[in-house]
Amino acid sequence: MHAVEVSGISKSFGKTEVLKDISFSVSKGEIVGLIGPSGSGKTTVVKTIIGMEKADEGKVTVQNQRMPNRLLLNQIGYMAQSDALYMELSAEQQLVFFSKLYGVPKNKRKQRISECMGLVDLEKDLSKKVMIYSGGMKRRLSLALALLHEPDILVLDEPTVGIDPRLRKQIWEKLQLLKEQGGSILVTTHVMDEAERCDRLVLLLEGSVLAVGTPQELKNQFNTDSIESIFLLKKAGESA
Amino acid sequence: MRMLAVAERIIQQIFKDRRTLALMLVAPLLILTLVYFLFQTDQESIARIGETGLTDPMGDQLEEADVDLVSVEPNESLKELLLNEDLDAYFLLEDDLLQVTYNASSTTTIGSVKAQIAGLRQQHFALQVEEVMMKAAESGLIQPDEAPGFLNIEETYEFGSDETTFFDTISPFLIGFFVFFFVFLISGISLLRERTTGTLDRLLATPVKRSDIVFGYLIGYGIFAVIQTIIVVFYSTYILDIQIAGSIWYVLLINSLIAFVALAFGLLLSTFANSELQMVQFIPIVVIPQIFFAGLLPVDSLQEWLQVIAKIMPLYYGGDALKAVMIFGRGIDDILLDLFILFGIAIVFTFINIQALKKYRKI
Numbered sequence: 001m002h003a004v005e006v007s008g009i010s011k012s013f014g015k016t017e018v019l020k021d022i023s024f025s026v027s028k029g030e031i032v033g034l035i036g037p038s039g040s041g042k043t044t045v046v047k048t049i050i051g052m053e054k055a056d057e058g059k060v061t062v063q064n065q066r067m068p069n070r071l072l073l074n075q076i077g078y079m080a081q082s083d084a085l086y087m088e089l090s091a092e093q094q095l096v097f098f099s100k101l102y103g104v105p106k107n108k109r110k111q112r113i114s115e116c117m118g119l120v121d122l123e124k125d126l127s128k129k130v131m132i133y134s135g136g137m138k139r140r141l142s143l144a145l146a147l148l149h150e151p152d153i154l155v156l157d158e159p160t161v162g163i164d165p166r167l168r169k170q171i172w173e174k175l176q177l178l179k180e181q182g183g184s185i186l187v188t189t190h191v192m193d194e195a196e197r198c199d200r201l202v203l204l205l206e207g208s209v210l211a212v213g214t215p216q217e218l219k220n221q222f223n224t225d226s227i228e229s230i231f232l233l234k235k236a237g238e239s240a
Numbered sequence: 241m242r243m244l245a246v247a248e249r250i251i252q253q254i255f256k257d258r259r260t261l262a263l264m265l266v267a268p269l270l271i272l273t274l275v276y277f278l279f280q281t282d283q284e285s286i287a288r289i290g291e292t293g294l295t296d297p298m299g300d301q302l303e304e305a306d307v308d309l310v311s312v313e314p315n316e317s318l319k320e321l322l323l324n325e326d327l328d329a330y331f332l333l334e335d336d337l338l339q340v341t342y343n344a345s346s347t348t349t350i351g352s353v354k355a356q357i358a359g360l361r362q363q364h365f366a367l368q369v370e371e372v373m374m375k376a377a378e379s380g381l382i383q384p385d386e387a388p389g390f391l392n393i394e395e396t397y398e399f400g401s402d403e404t405t406f407f408d409t410i411s412p413f414l415i416g417f418f419v420f421f422f423v424f425l426i427s428g429i430s431l432l433r434e435r436t437t438g439t440l441d442r443l444l445a446t447p448v449k450r451s452d453i454v455f456g457y458l459i460g461y462g463i464f465a466v467i468q469t470i471i472v473v474f475y476s477t478y479i480l481d482i483q484i485a486g487s488i489w490y491v492l493l494i495n496s497l498i499a500f501v502a503l504a505f506g507l508l509l510s511t512f513a514n515s516e517l518q519m520v521q522f523i524p525i526v527v528i529p530q531i532f533f534a535g536l537l538p539v540d541s542l543q544e545w546l547q548v549i550a551k552i553m554p555l556y557y558g559g560d561a562l563k564a565v566m567i568f569g570r571g572i573d574d575i576l577l578d579l580f581i582l583f584g585i586a587i588v589f590t591f592i593n594i595q596a597l598k599k600y601r602k603i
């Protein structure tokens with residue numbers, strides 16, 4: 001059974017076809033990277049998985065149940081592309097608010113909040129206003145919010161964008177840890193060196209799946225030594 | 241309860257945002273006070289009238305009537321005369337002809353000048369009648385006690401007193417309008433910001449119901465709207481001494497419903513705006529027109545098609561109910577229909593809001 005299964009989804013906004021027959025899956029204990037240049041449709045795929053968008057064709061299932069389904073959102077931890085945080089509130093108020101929305105029981109709330117903030121190294125900054133957080137701290141707080149309700153599935157839209165290399169490494173270490181504990185993780189990125197850290201990759205180009213496989217398989221398939229050059233090759237191939 | 245979590249978060253946010261809090265609670269009082277002083281003067285502006293050749297009784301009557309009367313030398317150019325002496329009107333009496341020249345730009349005094357002229361006419365006529373009567377009595381044609389007299393007049397005031405000012409008559413509308421305006425703007429912009437900062441998407445990625453968000457907003461801002469209403473109503477009653485003929489509780493109830501409508505309406509319109517600026521652009525379209533239909537002008541005397549427009553404006557019903565309670569001292573029976581309509585409008589807007597959020601999450 002797949003944690004997330006995307007089968008044949010297509011989506012248009014008006015006349016613009018954004019997604020064309022996309023299929024892939026995420027298994028338990030696996031990190032899948034959704035890789036593609038800006039505008040390739042990564043965020044739309046993510047939004048369809050969490051039910052914010054509805055595919056025109058095809059279907060998305062999470063834990064074998066069809067999305068969109070409001071209650072299934074309790075099993076998904078979501079981190080949006082931009083830091084969607086309430087600037088006026090303290091990190092703690094923010095975490096308490098989201099733990100209520102996710103229905104984290106009252107007696108477990110405090111413990112979960114300190115666990116998650118510990119995981120992203122922000123325990124000391126719990127009572128600070130988010131407004132005075134640095135960009136990297138906000139990103140990490142967003143990740144902590146996604147982990148609050150101990151979701152089985154993590155959907156992270158560009159979790160490391162605008163983050164320095166040291167912090168990026170830290171975040172990926174946390175993701176590996178979560179994966180080893182049995183989590184399923186879908187990560188979008190256009191940073192190609194992150195792609196190497198995923199178990200499997202879905203290459204997205206102009207709304208279609210270009211290829212699916214482990215980083216090594218893809219490199220062999222396209223006969224290159226980096227994921228990045230696959231896209232460059234593809235672009236060159238088109239213009240040739 | 242997720243809706244309470246949303247409401248609690250909104251309250252936390254408002255408390256952290258002192259400026260918005262002050263705008264909601266203090267700004268209506270400032271404007272109300274300003275308008276109070278602006279409209280406090282109930283006597284009409286005093287007309288300045290220049291005259292040449294008026295009789296003494298005429299002059300006395302005008303002086304008595306609180307007119308600023310000046311004797312002037314006739315001038316060939318009336319325009320110059322009006323301009324140089326800063327006159328609102330010029331009276332020139334020659335024999336039995338009173339020539340009146342108005343300064344048409346003095347719109348606020350023309351009415352009182354005309355009333356004075358009518359008075360002078362009466363006086364002129366009455367003096368002549370008196371003369372005729374005296375002659376008739378002298379010659380024995382009529383008995384002295386048969387002489388005609390003036391009508392006796394006794395004045396009393398209802399729905400106010402001789403102290404009632406223009407401000408008193410528009411205050412019901414003003415209170416309702418300020419409650420509406422500030423709640424509309426602040427609730428609308430807050431949901432808009434939730435959307436533009438991406439937190440709405442983040443919120444919708446949790447198992448929260450769409451209705452939880454809308455009701456959370458209604459509760460969170462509703463609490464502040466009610467506090468605002470209480471402050472505005474009590475301030476108007478006890479500090480500005482606005483007369484409330486009926487129960488103050490009805491006034492609070494009506495204003496709370498107005499706030500409820502404004503909340504739901506602000507949230508709804510924010511769906512159609514992409515920035516704070518676009519939200520502000522709604523003010524001339526949906527807020528300003530309501531000023532004219534909610535009690536500033538007497539709707540009954542408007543043209544019929546304008547009356548139809550008035551009746552699609554939520555504030556019309558609020559203003560109507562407030563006037564009934566504050567000026568005419570009516571009870572619940574007379575405002576029930578207005579309250580019911582306001583409540584209905586708010587419910588409909590709330591429902592549309594819940595549906596409108598589908599734009600951001602399909603379920």
